Structures are given as structure tokens and as C-alpha cells.
Amino acid sequence: MFGEINAAQLAVLEQVRLKYYSDYETDHTEYVCKLSLKLFDLLVPLLGWPSEGRNLMYTAAMLHDVGHYINEKRHDRHSYYIILNESLLNGWPEAWRVSTALLAGSHRKKMHPGLEYLEPSEQATLTHLAAIMRIADALDYFHGQDMDISSVEVNKENITIRVTGPEFENLRTRLANKSKLMQKCSERQVVFEEAGA
Secondary structure, three states: OOOOOOHHHHHHHHHHHHHHOOHHHHHHHHHHHHHHHHHHHHHHHHHOOOOOOHHHHHHHHHHOOHHHHOOOOOHHHHHHHHHHHOHHHOOOOHHHHHHHHHHHOOOOOOOOHHHHHOOHHHHHHHHHHHHHHHHHHHHOOOOOOOOEEEEEEEOOOEEEEEEEOOOHHHHHHHHHHHOHHHHHHHOOEEEEEEOOO
């Protein structure tokens, strides 16, 4: 569907990150990537979503904030632009590059309008991935790399995500807002609980 990229093409990812990120942003994006992949691994089998897209999640999560280089406002759209236009990524397969850009461009408030040009199955996969990445990004909103996902439970009505970390109470509203896409595409309420509470 999206193709794959090889090790040499993946190595370019780090060059792009060095070009556009400060150390502060690098730590955050690596942590969001870690949380995104963890949530993907825990959630996708429980929801019966296709497992393809994990590697795409990795590249998009690692690049999701490159748009801060241009401007913090609408940085998701700037990330989309940079990924599509950065010459270092010219060796990436076109479908992979476009999908990475669309996913990075959808990690905040709205899905990128370019999704409408994809096949319905591709739209669904990217929407699922964006829903996961939004939650992961919200968990590291304060860039402290101190929140984690303990477990996930799914039933017909709810997705319960148990988290650990000192900022849980301060993140409740943000997590509720950032999980709206997950609620929509899973057709379940998303509930966050403090693990062990």
C-alpha cells in the first residue's frame, strides 16, 4: 500500500532531523515515536486494525515536528511541506514520502486535506495512525519524556489506556481532546486512567 524504505533511505531520516531539530525537539520526537509504536503494538491487534503502517508510523513520528523550523503555528502543515520538499528525501519512494508527509501533517487538530486523494483503505490506515500519534504527542506535551503507557484494554464501548507519570492530572484535558480522532475511528470512548490508582 505505502511501499517500504530500505536501510540507506532510512539513514537519511537522521540527516533531516539534524537539519531541522534542536536537541529539545529531538528528544521529544524520539519519545513520541517510542510511545506511538508502543500504543500501536498494544492497540492495533485489539481493534483488529491492519498491522501494516508501523514503519510508516516510525518515520512520521520522527519527523512530525520538523515544521517548527518554519513556525510553531500550523507546524503540522509546515512539517507536511518540508517532508514533501526536502531534497534529502528525494530517494524515498513517492508513496512513502507522501504518506509520511500526510501523517505528520495530521498529528495535531485536523486531518490533512490531501488524504482525500488516497484510496479509502489508505485513508483509513493513515487516520488510525494519526489517532495513535495524537495521543502519544499529548502524553509528551510538556516534553519531559516522563509519561508512559502501562496497558491498554478494549471492549465494545471503551478503550482504556492506563498511563504512568507525574503529569497525568495536568494532561487530562489535553488527552481528552487529542483522543477524539481515536474515538471517532474506533467507535469507542477513550478513557485514560492512572496505572495503579
